[in-house]
Amino acid sequence: MMATVQTVGLTKRYQDIVALDGLELEIAAGELVALLGPSGCGKTTTLRMVAGLLSPTAGDILFDGRSVLAIPPERRGAVMVFQKHLLFPHMTIGENIGFGLKMRGVDKATVRRSVAELLKLVQLPGFEGRRPHELSGGQQQRVALARALIVEPKVLLLDEPLTNLDANLRLEMRQLIRTVQQAVGITTIFVTHDQEEAVMLADRIALMDGGRLLQFDRPRTLFERPQNATVARFFRNENLLPGIKRGAQVETAWGTFSISPCNPACNGPVLLTVRPEHLEIGGRHQANGIETTVLQAVYMGAYTQLQVAVGECSWLVQAPANLSIAPGDRISLHLPEARIWCMPV
Ligand SMILES: Nc1ncnc2c1ncn2[C@@H]1O[C@H](COP(=O)(O)OP(=O)(O)OP(=O)(O)O)[C@@H](O)[C@H]1O
Ligand SMILES: [Mg+2]
Structure with a gap:
């Protein structure tokens, strides 16, 4: 169910603002890639285009070698988890997670079983009956992750999911995301502007600045073999x-x-x-x-x-x-x- 993801000359312009300028990425199936860079460098823009929530001005996006530009978001097979976990407040945790399957007409017993499995995976077993306001920020974020995964997407897109959490919880959540990602084996693009977070989580890091890709490599390579001074400085050298x-x-x-x-x-x-x-x-x-x-x-x-x-x-x-x-x-x-x-x- 995982896919390779490729962006070819991916570009987004708003009048004279260039939000993203010819992004070239090749992501392997099952790989976890971090998009890293300062505020405004085009990370969210990239993610929204991969999800199908935004159309590129130029360039292409391919899953498993095929362009997905003509495929609407709900059929593209990429799900996005946002910085603010938008859970439905009037629904239970179980209903929130099961929502995507229910909409697809999956029978109740199957939904219930899948919800229980996913709650176990995100280390919240038995939380089905609770309401969102009865959960901590970190727990809500885990529910958002479970809700995204239940539809068995090909690609998981995470936009700074840990930003609202305190330092200890962030560390714990990083580990959880890595464990879950590896257990499911899903191709994942993770947006962050935290260098340490990218290094801890990612197989490879795409370092961006001003809408451009500076370097796309393994964390160790970015530390030890920066391509230019900007990359070196970003990695505290x-x-x-x-x-x-x-x-x-x-x-x-x-x-x-x-x-x-x-x-x-x-x-x-x-x-x-x-x-x-x-x-x-x-x-x-x-x-x-x-x-x-x-x-x-x-x-x-x-x-x-x-x-x-x-x-x-x-x-x-x-x-x-x-x-x-x-x-x-x-x-x-x-x-x-x-x-x-x-x-x-
Ligand atoms: N709808 C829009 N109209 C005009 N400019 C936009 C629009 N959306 C984004 N931009 C601009 O495009 C650039 C990239 O924005 P983007 O949201 O992708 O940045 P980001 O890397 O996610 O930043 P952050 O870390 O702050 O979330 C920014 O300069 C932003 O102001
Ligand atoms: Mg952003």
Whole structure:
């Protein structure tokens, strides 16, 4: 019942506003993809077009290789769960979840059995008789999920379903969504502007900005191999240094660094980066070492975050929590060859 989902040059314009600009995605059957990006980048627009609630200005959407543009939402096989779980307040939980099946003329006993199974799946067994106002926000969200799944859709679309929940509940719900998604094996597109949430949940992340796709990759790739500075910054890495790459060497204002010969960037101008957690303290006389001045040291519990200066630039370093370092100290940093990543500019 799961489907592959593909968008081809998917575009949405409102007069002179470009909400989505040529989105290209290929999502495998059963995959969970997060659409991640700042407010207004086109996430909801994408989801609504996949659901059939909004027509594209240009481009195509394919399920299992076939265009679904001509298919109305109720027959498309994609269901959407919204940020605000719109449960029918006058119906019981059981009636809310069973609604979609009842509308299709499924017999009462079958509906009742399916409702019970889904309530078990979302960890609310026996909640059939309750009313929406008797449930917590997280419980209502689980009911909304069960209600979407009961019609056995090919594609599940979740638009920031966890935004209204407090931090602990969010964590719990993320786990539940992952468990349910894997149990049902349904192709899922999950919208969020929370980087951590996307990393925890998704097989792959589509990072968007201003209606465009910046990078579509596994979470680890986005962290370790960003395609450009915007992607790096979005994944909390501001340690950037311009340089000129020649083979396995990069010449910069801080000196020349050796990089892995496998680095795919072309020779010429690049941005060199090392994530804060990959910089090593010490190593004055090693290759790839630099001298820095500590500007700030903030104890973060699991580590101490240092802000260090090299010339005009400042970088962040994740240092061991027990290290005693104060602003003004001079420290040497080692940029491990295998941890240096170069992006073309
Ligand atoms: N009906 C509309 N008319 C004009 N512009 C619109 C319309 N709907 C959306 N937009 C614009 O399209 C862009 C993308 O909107 P969209 O709702 O997809 O963003 P989003 O990524 O879901 O943001 P958020 O994280 O805030 O929910 C925004 O700039 C928005 O203002
Ligand atoms: Mg949105």
